[in-house]
Every structure is written in structure tokens, then in C-alpha cells.
Amino acid sequence: MPAAQKTSWTRWLTFALLLAAGLALAVAAGRWAENAAIERLREAGAQRLQSYALGLENLLSKYDFLPGTLELNKDVIALLANQHDDGLRREVNTYLESMNRLSRATTIYIVNLQGMTQAASNWRLPDSFVGDNVAFRPYVRDAMIGKPGGFYGVGTTSREPGYFFAHGIYRDGKMLGVAALKVNIERLEASWVQGRDRVLLADANGVAILSSVPEWKYGTLAPLAPAVRQELERSRQFHSHSLKPIGYREVRTLDARASVVAVDGAPGSGRMLRQALALRARDWQFVYFSDLGPADASARSAFIFACLSQALLAMLVLYARQRRLGRQRLRAREDLQRAYDHLETMVAERTASLQQMTENLSAENLVRRKAEQQLRQAQSELVQAAKMAVLGQMSAGMTHELNQPLTALRTMADNARVLIERGRLPEASANLATISQLVARMGLITGQLRQFARKTDATLPAQAVPVAAAITGALFLVERRVEQERVNFRMSMLDHDVHALCDSNRLEQVLVNLFTNALDAMQASEVRQLSVTVERTDDRVMIGVADSGPGVPAEIRAHLFEPFFTTKPQGHGLGLGLAISEQIVREFGGLLRVETTPAGGARFIIELPLAERETNKHENFTG
Incomplete structure (x- = not known):
């Protein structure tokens, strides 16, 4: 193959490789922008789910105690003992009516051991519960065996949905009947998100009992098993509703609590981010659907921007190359002419060129x-x-x-x-x-x-910072988590007056990051011990933070302080904490290093310049 043809093939191959690399970079930029937008949506969705769960629990917790207080009324006990006394029944009806008005519940009623309603707060209404047999309801059956019942269902008499509380009524240790309470929780839907995002509350069987989308209400997250459907029909929990599956399918799984799904009837591409929050106390779960339209738009914009940027860069490189070649040829001719005509002028021009450089x-x-x-x-x-x-x-x-x-x-x-x-x-x-x-x-x-x-x-000069105060301030910010996770905290400090040359706020940030990493590392440990030691030499202060976790393997220690390096699961950290902490300590003129303790676990050591020499107090305390 001739040399000219070979050079041409080489140029075309290089161009193809650069084009492929540019497209790959643009695709990567689009994927990164999409993942970043999804992560922002996940954070916002998690906050909304926590808010919805807190609102629901606040509403229901106000009524948990109310059925149990009805056995304190002597007329209620007397009616269950003498169920044919109409005058006594009227007194109890009036009492329940006033209690219902004060508590703002939907209905309060009393049921005997045969499941017949003896008195109710709605006794004046045409659809009164008095005389109804509710023995088939699960919450009544649970209360009759001594288990306080909680149940969501559609009323068989009023056709109105609500959450039912039930509690046994006892006298001298013997059950006489059941006190039941119905609360309307439908008003929560009015405060839920409107627009493209969607949210629903599903029970243990996956039936949507509340939803911001009316068409989803009483739909199911997945097809119901035949046995479950038969039990729901027997208890008439949802009365005559058909319980059809909600139309969505999973496209990509992010983790155990989040996935990308395609929702029938959703705007745009129909892709949405699905997040779930379990309410273990009632065996319910909130499911939140976030519109992925903004994430798709961000991905497209990043892809187009990357392509345009690379095209512009290529054009600038070619233009600069042509300009440089043209200037070089012109300058060569001019320099050659001046060299022949005026040698001294050429030297002066060279001197000016050096000055310009x-x-x-x-x-x-x-x-x-x-x-x-x-x-x-x-x-x-x-x-x-x-x-x-x-x-x-x-x-x-x-x-x-x-x-x-x-x-x-x-x-x-x-x-x-x-x-x-x-x-x-x-x-x-x-x-x-x-x-x-x-x-x-x-x-x-x-x-x-x-x-x-x-x-x-960061530009302010370092000051003398009391190390004990910085440790106390950082511990205050993680104190709640230390108590919840039952971590034993121990601090050893021979001299409480030692001062380090640094910035107190930034030193606290480094300590909080080390404390948080130590607590994360000990989550699966049986023994949870967080230890802090403070030592000093003639000119240095050493602060040690040790945990009883699994330690840091040697192959990880070499990359531990690199940006974006993390061993935590996706969504639990960006890998910047230790990198930032190491840079902060280095700016103070110190050193942050890690070592493995003989008893297991990891020990991080912050080495800082000593600000002043104080008298040792030789004190030791444990927290």
C-alpha cells in the first residue's frame, strides 16, 4: 500500500475512533444527568413519604385509646348485662352520641358477644348501626379473642369507608362485649400531591385504600391470590369493589425500595420513579410515583450539550491549527527576508518577542x-x-x-x-x-x-481551639443516633486543656464525619464501642476515633481518601466525606490517617499542630 494511501486510512480510522469516543462520552453524560435527576427525585419522594406517614399516624393515634375507655361507663356495662332494657339503651346511645361529637369520629358503637350492635352514636339516623350483625368483621373477631382490633374497610350499612378500632369490654375479668370506633381517613387525600406525581396507601394485601388518583382507589399493586380474594369477599372489607390491578410494570430496579416503572395513562413517556415506605405497625405501605419527565429532559439536554460542545471543540481545534500553520508560514517568510536585509532589526524583533512571551x-x-x-x-x-x-x-x-x-x-x-x-x-x-x-x-x-x-x-487564620469542646459539640450532633443504636461511647483524655491550631467549626465537621462513618460500620456488629482518645506531644495533638466494626482491609486503605471512593451501598454516600476531611486537616498543617486496631475495627487519627502548652490534669472519664 502506498504511503499516501496508508496515511489517509490512518486519518479516517483516527476520526472514526474520536467520533465513537465522543458519542460514548455524550451517552455517559446523559446517563449521569438522568441518574442525578432521579436521585434528587428520590430524596424529595422520601421526604414526602415520611410526611404522609407522620400525618396518618398522628390522625390514627388520637383514637387508639378511645374504645378502651368505654368500659369505664357503668351504663355501657349495664346494657351489655341487660340487653333488653330499652331505656338503658337510649341512655347509652345518647352517651355515645356525645362522645362521638367530642372526638370527631365517624361512629362509635357497642357490640355484644354474638356480634349484634346494641348501641351506636348514629342511632338517630336512618342507616343506624343498632341491630346490625358485625360478627363477620375481622376487627370484631380479633377483639372477641382479646386482641385489640384495627381494620380498614367499607361500611356494609353506610357504604362509607373508614378505619375501625375495636377493644374488648370487661367486668371482673370477664368479657361482656366489644367497643368499636370508626374514623374517616379519606380527608388525608385532599392534602396529598396533585399534578403528575402520584401517591397511594396500600394495605397488607396490596389493595390501595387511599390514593391521589381516583381511578387507583381499591386497585391492587399485584393480582390477588384466590385465597386472599375469598377472604376479602367473606369479610366484605371492600364491599362490592372489583379490586382490579393498577396498570404499571417495572422497567428497572434501583434498590429494594425504589424502581423505575411504566405507568398506564401517565403523561409523557409514562416512566415514573416508584418508592415505597412500609408502616410496620399497621402492615401498610405508602407508594409514591414521581414523574421522570424532568429526568428524561435532563438526560436529553446533557447528551445534546455534550455533542455540541465536542463539535465546537473540534471546530476550534481545526481553526486554531489552520491559523497557526498560516501564521507560521507567513512569519517564516518575513523572518527570512529580514534576516537577509537587516540582521540587527531581526535581533531587536527577537528581543521584543521574548519580552512579549x-x-x-x-x-x-x-x-x-x-x-x-x-x-x-x-x-x-x-x-x-x-x-x-x-x-x-x-x-x-x-x-x-x-x-x-x-x-x-x-x-x-x-x-x-x-x-x-x-x-x-x-x-x-x-x-x-x-x-x-x-x-x-x-x-x-x-x-x-x-x-x-x-x-x-477557609481563608481565615487558624486559632487555638479547645479539643474537648470540639469533641463535645460533634458528639452532640450524633448523640441521638448513638442512643438509638445502643453504642457505648468512651472518651480518654489525660489533659482537658489541650488546644489545637485549627478552626473549631471545620474540626467539628471532620469529627462528625468520622463518628458517622464509625456508626455506619458498626451497624451489623454485636459489640458497638465508639472510643475517642486525645494525646499530645511537644508540638502535636493526636485525636483518635476507633470503632468495633469489621475494620478497613489493606486493599481499601490505599484508596480511602480518594474523592468519590466509597464502600457504602448506592444512595448512602458520595465518597466525599473522608476526602474533604483529609483536605481540611491538611490545610491546618496536620495529617489524617487510618490504622487497624489489634482487637478489630478501625482507628482514624487526626494529627494537628499544638496551639499552646497547658498543665496536664491526668483525668480520665468514660461516657
Whole structure:
């Protein structure tokens, strides 16, 4: 093959390879944009599911105790003992009517051991429950064997759906009957999401009992087994509803709780993100469908942008190459002519050219310094984003910490108002004092979160930071998780006055990241021990964080501080925590390293410059 033809084939092969690489890069960019959009939708969907679950539990928990209190009424006991006394039945009907009005339930009724309704709060209405036989209902059967019943179904008399509570009525340890309560939970649907996203609540059999899509209500997540359908027909739980499957099919599984599905009748491509949240206490589950139209649009935009960027880059490269070749030829001719005519002029021009190159290098150096400043700013923003991610993970625990004082505040405030109305001022004053303490406690929690979330300027000089205070502040942010997971925390510190030369807020962020990683590593461990040690030499401070988890294998330690390297499951971390922490410690003039302890587990050591020399107190304490 001639050399010219061989060169031509080589050029075409190179062009084909570059084109294929460009298309692969564009496809990868589109896939990355789609996954990023899906991850954002997953976070938003998980927050919505938690909100829906909390609203449902708040509604139902208000009525859990009510059926059990009816056995305290002597007229109810007397009616079940003498079921033919119409005058007594009227008294109980009136009592149940008033109780129903105060509790804002749908219906309250009393059932004897044969399943016949003896009295009901709706006794004045044409569709009164009085005289109905409800022995076939599962919640009545459960209550009759001593198990408080909970059941969602469509009323056989009123045809209205609701959640039924049932509790046995006893006298001297002997069951006389059952107290039942019906609550309408349909009003929850009005507050659920409207638009392209969809949500439903399914029972243990996968039947949608509530849904933001009316066509899905009383549909099933999967076809029902014949035995399950026969039991539902026998109990008449859903009366005459056909219980047809909801039309969707799974396209791609993301994990155990999320998948991409194709939904019949959905807008656009019909693809949606399906997320589920189990309500174990009632054996129900919320299912949330997020529209993937924005994710598809992001993928298309990223693909097109990558293609256009590569095309523009190729055009710029070709244009620059042609311009450079043209300038080189022109400059060569001019230089040759000047060399023949004026040697001294050529030397002067060369000198000017060198001066221009020097000026260009100075300008390039200035641009590089600006780029370094922008990089430092971007790194600071990344540190702040990591702090916000930690706060997001702790939000559920902090919500629980604040919810208890808020509930107590409301109760004690109501009690104080009643005590003041009754003239019991000392007791009301005591309640107000307790309220002040609860407010102070809530202020401590929010103040610590606000201090941790404060954005730190990485350009500020390092200061003398008390190490004990930084450890205490970081421990406060993970304290709720330490208590919930029953982790034994131990701290050993010979000198409580040791100070490190760093920034307190950024040091707390590093400690929180190490604490969180240690708690994640010990989730499957039988013995859960989190230990913190503080030692110092003449000019250094060593803070050790050790756990009793499985440890860090040697092949992983070599990549542990690399960005985006993580051993956690997908969706549980980006692999930036240790990389950011190592950079923060390095900026302080310190070192972050990891080692395996002889007893098992991992031990991370933060080595920082010593700020000042204090007198050793030789104290040891355990937490």
C-alpha cells in the first residue's frame, strides 16, 4: 500500500475512533444527568413519604385509646348485662352520641358477644348501626379473642369507608362485649400531591385504600391470590369493589425500595420513579410515583450539550491549527527576508518577542492564581454542602428531639391555662417554669445545629481551639443516633486543656464525619464501642476515633481518601466525606490517617499542630 494511501486510512480510522469516543462520552453524560435527576427525585419522594406517614399516624393515634375507655361507663356495662332494657339503651346511645361529637369520629358503637350492635352514636339516623350483625368483621373477631382490633374497610350499612378500632369490654375479668370506633381517613387525600406525581396507601394485601388518583382507589399493586380474594369477599372489607390491578410494570430496579416503572395513562413517556415506605405497625405501605419527565429532559439536554460542545471543540481545534500553520508560514517568510536585509532589526524583533512571551507568562500566572482562588472557594462550598448533607441525615433524629418538648409544651400550656382559671396559681407557676426549661432545651438543640451549619471562611487564620469542646459539640450532633443504636461511647483524655491550631467549626465537621462513618460500620456488629482518645506531644495533638466494626482491609486503605471512593451501598454516600476531611486537616498543617486496631475495627487519627502548652490534669472519664 502506498504511503499516501496508508496515511489517509490512518486519518479516517483516527476520526472514526474520536467520533465513537465522543458519542460514548455524550451517552455517559446523559446517563449521569438522568441518574442525578432521579436521585434528587428520590430524596424529595422520601421526604414526602415520611410526611404522609407522620400525618396518618398522628390522625390514627388520637383514637387508639378511645374504645378502651368505654368500659369505664357503668351504663355501657349495664346494657351489655341487660340487653333488653330499652331505656338503658337510649341512655347509652345518647352517651355515645356525645362522645362521638367530642372526638370527631365517624361512629362509635357497642357490640355484644354474638356480634349484634346494641348501641351506636348514629342511632338517630336512618342507616343506624343498632341491630346490625358485625360478627363477620375481622376487627370484631380479633377483639372477641382479646386482641385489640384495627381494620380498614367499607361500611356494609353506610357504604362509607373508614378505619375501625375495636377493644374488648370487661367486668371482673370477664368479657361482656366489644367497643368499636370508626374514623374517616379519606380527608388525608385532599392534602396529598396533585399534578403528575402520584401517591397511594396500600394495605397488607396490596389493595390501595387511599390514593391521589381516583381511578387507583381499591386497585391492587399485584393480582390477588384466590385465597386472599375469598377472604376479602367473606369479610366484605371492600364491599362490592372489583379490586382490579393498577396498570404499571417495572422497567428497572434501583434498590429494594425504589424502581423505575411504566405507568398506564401517565403523561409523557409514562416512566415514573416508584418508592415505597412500609408502616410496620399497621402492615401498610405508602407508594409514591414521581414523574421522570424532568429526568428524561435532563438526560436529553446533557447528551445534546455534550455533542455540541465536542463539535465546537473540534471546530476550534481545526481553526486554531489552520491559523497557526498560516501564521507560521507567513512569519517564516518575513523572518527570512529580514534576516537577509537587516540582521540587527531581526535581533531587536527577537528581543521584543521574548519580552512579549514574558508578559504572556505573567498574564498566564495571574490567571492561574485567580483559578486557584476560585478552586479554593469551590472547595469551601463543597465543605459546606457536606455539612448540609450531615444535617439532612440527622434531621429525622432532631425532629424527634424537638417533637417531644413541643408536645410537652402544648400539654403543660393547656394545663397552666386551666389552673389559672381555677385559681391554682402555684401549680400554674410550676408549669410555666417547666415550660421555660423545655424552651431552653430546644434552644440548645437548635443553637448547636445553627453553629454547625455556619459557613466557615477557609481563608481565615487558624486559632487555638479547645479539643474537648470540639469533641463535645460533634458528639452532640450524633448523640441521638448513638442512643438509638445502643453504642457505648468512651472518651480518654489525660489533659482537658489541650488546644489545637485549627478552626473549631471545620474540626467539628471532620469529627462528625468520622463518628458517622464509625456508626455506619458498626451497624451489623454485636459489640458497638465508639472510643475517642486525645494525646499530645511537644508540638502535636493526636485525636483518635476507633470503632468495633469489621475494620478497613489493606486493599481499601490505599484508596480511602480518594474523592468519590466509597464502600457504602448506592444512595448512602458520595465518597466525599473522608476526602474533604483529609483536605481540611491538611490545610491546618496536620495529617489524617487510618490504622487497624489489634482487637478489630478501625482507628482514624487526626494529627494537628499544638496551639499552646497547658498543665496536664491526668483525668480520665468514660461516657
